[in-house]
Amino acid sequence: MRVTLHESVAAFAAAAGPLYAADPARHTIALTVLDALRARGDRAGLLLTVARGGETVGALLQEQGRPATASALPPALATAAERVVDADLPAVNGPVAEVEAFAAAHTARTGLRSEVAMRMRLFRLVALTPPSAAPGCARVAGPGDVDLLTEWHRAFAAEAVSSLDPPADPRPGVVGSMEQGAGHLLWEVDGRPVAYAAARRPVGPMSRIGPVYTPPEHRGHGYGTAVTAAAAAWATGAGAREVVLFTDLANPVSNAIYPRIGFRPVLDALELRFVR
DSSP: OEEEEOSSHHHHHHHHHHHHHTOTTTTHHHHHHHHHHHHHTOOOSEEEEEEETTEEEEEEEEOTTSOEEOTTSOGGGHHHHHTTSOTTOOEEEEEHHHHHHHHHHHHHHHOOEEEEEEEEEEEEESSOOOOSSSOSEEEEOOGGGHHHHHHHHHHHHHHSOOSSOOOSOOHHHHHHHHHTTOEEEEEEETTEEEEEEEEOOOBTTEEEEEEEEOOGGGTTSSHHHHHHHHHHHHHHHTTOSEEEEEEETTOHHHHHHHHHTTEEEEEEEEEEEEEO
């Protein structure tokens, strides 16, 4: 068994790409991170593969300063792979078994401890069933909506649980995702935006929806469900064959509404932060 730390994104993509492509839903975060790194030419924090007999059987990917993604690192390989990981890794996410195995190896070697940042559930769209109850309609947001989307991203981050601090200014991320081809959908009632959902540009071909945000004064009317359905329709129209989203398991509302529009559970996921 050979563990390799790759210096270039291209070399890592050549080795790990087929592993990720075999299950785009499971590896949704890794695929979108890898796509962003290739598009921006960024240097990643960690690009690791494990090979056996010349075949890649495991991978760990981390964008600089962000959690590592262990969706393609089988638990049996966690200890061998972890030995070459820096002790300043902030967090790890992925399916529960993979994350727990990696975290156990990392804390045992470094003396750090792990804390739960979020427990999540990954859903995949099976057959879209748009809701009919919510008044209003969807439209694709454009450059004129950046101020509103920046404000709503900031509000979403303030409510969300995360292992790391959100960016102080979400605007560059909003603008960048628009320029890279993401779909930003607004649900409007009488011309007034009341909810928002984003869908990433299809990669692999997979698109992940998120964030989904409804301001508190507009909640309870089905707008979030409606705009999520609109984002899913946008993603399939853009060529995605797999449309997925994560929910926070601590939020019973989101875990209940998405199955109503055609999403089905795939796996439970976990994000653990490392602390001293």
